[in-house]
Amino acid sequence: AARAARQAERDAREKDRxxxxxxxxxxxxxxxKKKIVKPSEKFSRIFQFDWELTDDTSQDLNPLYASRMPLNAMFGRGYMAGIDMREQRKANGFIKALAEKRQELQRAAEREAGLQLAHAALLL
Structure with a gap:
């Protein structure tokens, strides 16, 4: 009986195969399928987002590089893109001084031209 049960099991397994x-x-x-690892995932386990403050090299020790020079745009209309023009006018006295200098030169040229016209009128 046991032998017949084992034979029946073998036959069932053979039939399943x-x-x-x-x-x-x-x-x-x-x-x-072979899993393809994307380059972005490749180093995700390796890269550390946290670092110690002593590792931070973004702060320059040289005081020469601590402050940036202001930009005087001398081309176009003299403004930087992406920054409010009114704020730039308030913060930058260079543009105002340049405009005043040009106005003064224009007035002087007009006065000179006016004197020459008046002098020419007197000669006629």
């Missing part, structure tokens, strides 16, 4: 082989033949076997 045959059915699996037939399924694989007709349906195709699921192949294990």
């Amino acid at each position: 045959e059915l699996d082989l037939i399924r694989k033949q007709y349906l195709g076997e699921k192949k294990q």
